[in-house]
Amino acid sequence: MLAIFRRDLSAYFNSITVWILTAAYLFVSGLIFTLMVSNFVESSMGGPMSGRTPNIMDELVLGYQWWLGFLMIFLLPMLTMRLLAEEKRIGTLELLFTYPVNEWEIVLAKFFASLLTVLGMLGMSCISLAYISSKTPLDWTLVASGYAGLALMASTLIAIGLWASSLSASQVIAACITYGLAMMLWLMQLLDKFLPEKLTQGFGEDSKGIGSLGIMTHLESFARGNISSHDIVYYLALTLLFLFLTVRVLDSRKWRM
Amino acid sequence: MITASNLTKRFNEKLAVDSLSFEMAAGEVLGFLGPNGAGKTTTMRMLTCYFPPTSGTATVAGFDIYNDSKKIRQNIGYLPELVPLHPEMTPREFVGFAAAAKGVAHGDRKRFVEEALGRCNLLNVADQLISQLSRGYRQRVGLAQAIVNKPKVLILDEPTVGLDPAQILDIRTLIRDIAQHSTVLLSTHILPEVEAICSRVIIISGGRIRALDTPENLTKSLSSNQRTLVELGGVEDEVAAEALAKIEGVTSVGPSSPHHLWIDSPRGVDPRAEIAKMVVEKGWQLLTLQSQNMKLEDIFLKVVTSEATSEETREEVGGAV
The missing domain is CATH 3.40.50.300 (P-loop containing nucleotide triphosphate hydrolases)
Structure with a gap:
């Protein structure tokens, strides 16, 4: 499993696509960060007169992390689409199946190679925050909590992408399926607004209704620092579900007619 | 293994x-x-x-x-x-x-x-x-x-x-x-x-x-015939073929390319000596006389095509029913 993990990781490092994606991710998030900082500075200048003290964590860091998550929805499908589809297309997957490794090892190796790559990107996005923290103190525990949420959200998106990539030998199809599912999960949170209340109200007292199926909703809890078990379970369950489905797809060659 | x-x-x-x-x-x-x-x-x-x-x-x-x-x-x-x-x-x-x-x-x-x-x-x-x-x-x-x-x-x-x-x-x-x-x-x-x-x-x-x-x-085991190839000079192919076919043990004769004839005989029967004798008697020129083994290629074709034909027949029968 380690061998496959290392091969996939080095394939990422050798791939121009990955560097372009990373550059694009950092550029766009950096741009957004700059805009947010100037907004924040403007609003804090009017602060004392308007009678409010702006909170940098709420108004800047939270928003920045929301954007980092939101951009991942667009970025990660392009990162994961090749994982299995490409190996299927050139036939190396057939070779891999005749090596003494099982399907879980293949899937987990690829999953972790992607996850580590994405964590690298997220790590680089910290630079903006590190810069700001030299001007004004930040609550780093809260920042870390937000990043933990981002990492979990990334693992969910990667698992979905990996599954989509296992379905066909076409990277384009894989990317389309991942985009479709990721958008759907994102838009879930809007359902609360559009569906009649009866339908959206969940069971129990403080349940959040159907909107809590949205992938960005849970990210917010992390960024605000009030993590509850269902936020963690939401991401982990989706990740495991799609990893499991991927293994089933790879297994299917054994019984498919 | x-x-x-x-x-x-x-x-x-x-x-x-x-x-x-x-x-x-x-x-x-x-x-x-x-x-x-x-x-x-x-x-x-x-x-x-x-x-x-x-x-x-x-x-x-x-x-x-x-x-x-x-x-x-x-x-x-x-x-x-x-x-x-x-x-x-x-x-x-x-x-x-x-x-x-x-x-x-x-x-x-x-x-x-x-x-x-x-x-x-x-x-x-x-x-x-x-x-x-x-x-x-x-x-x-x-x-x-x-x-x-x-x-x-x-x-x-x-x-x-x-x-x-x-x-x-x-x-x-x-x-x-x-x-x-x-x-x-x-x-x-x-x-x-x-x-x-x-x-x-x-x-x-x-x-x-x-x-x-x-x-x-x-x-x-798969070549039932032995094939001999001859190349002759000083004689028309048709004339030679007719004469060669009369040799004992020869089952069939045919042209393979100009001046070349193939001669089939049952396996184990070697007609080469008889062929040489006849050529000398008739005063033709013997340029090549060669016993040929059936190549794997011929066997392969034979095995594969015969199976294909029998399968087709089977399918036709199945279709008729």
Whole structure:
């Protein structure tokens, strides 16, 4: 499993696509960060007169992390689409199946190679925050909590992408399926607004209704620092579900007619 | 080394491989010969534990394909037909990856990789990108990844397809060299290849074994006729044919090319002496007189086409009912 993990990781490092994606991710998030900082500075200048003290964590860091998550929805499908589809297309997957490794090892190796790559990107996005923290103190525990949420959200998106990539030998199809599912999960949170209340109200007292199926909703809890078990379970369950489905797809060659 | 008993693979209603049984001793080179779509690749995929058979069973290197699939995969080397390689890697990286994935112990890995590269004559291109290598070199990288774990059994699916004649000779020499250390099962639809490297041949068509023997025995047992080729001068072909047909034991005579005639006789009857005598008596010139063995190619065609015809007939009958 380690061998496959290392091969996939080095394939990422050798791939121009990955560097372009990373550059694009950092550029766009950096741009957004700059805009947010100037907004924040403007609003804090009017602060004392308007009678409010702006909170940098709420108004800047939270928003920045929301954007980092939101951009991942667009970025990660392009990162994961090749994982299995490409190996299927050139036939190396057939070779891999005749090596003494099982399907879980293949899937987990690829999953972790992607996850580590994405964590690298997220790590680089910290630079903006590190810069700001030299001007004004930040609550780093809260920042870390937000990043933990981002990492979990990334693992969910990667698992979905990996599954989509296992379905066909076409990277384009894989990317389309991942985009479709990721958008759907994102838009879930809007359902609360559009569906009649009866339908959206969940069971129990403080349940959040159907909107809590949205992938960005849970990210917010992390960024605000009030993590509850269902936020963690939401991401982990989706990740495991799609990893499991991927293994089933790879297994299917054994019984498919 | 390999025992297959009643291996059967069914895709939907199509029977790809139909109760295939054969055995292979250690050190043997067995050739799988058959037209495209005969079930060669499917059989190999079952033996390499890529997918299980619909029914029947097999053991490879002493392990059962159902219960010990992982052990089999540790002990085999497989080269699929399309030679799948990662183009962005170098041969050294790729073979190293194969060694690691196949579970070659960390301490041995470097040595095994260098050995495999050396045996496949890849050392001078070991650090170039695979995407920049020629077809022949890629084939060798494919072979190198197959032998890197020093497998007991090597399974090669059409190892020379798509190569130029010089490369084909190269790869064949390499396979013969490898065969000294492991048991080799290879498939091909090129006949001279089988004659050149294999100690035994399985002719497979329509998912079934049509013949299984050494190339020499196949040639003997399947050629019912002995054919003699003569080239004559100083006589019209038709006249000569008529006269030659009267020789005792000759069953038929026909033209093969201008001034060349083929003469068929039952196996074991050699008409050459009689032919020479007649030519001398008639005062013709004898330019060539040659006894021809039926080539594996003819046998292959005979076996495969006769099966195809009988299958067609069967289908027609089925359709009528």
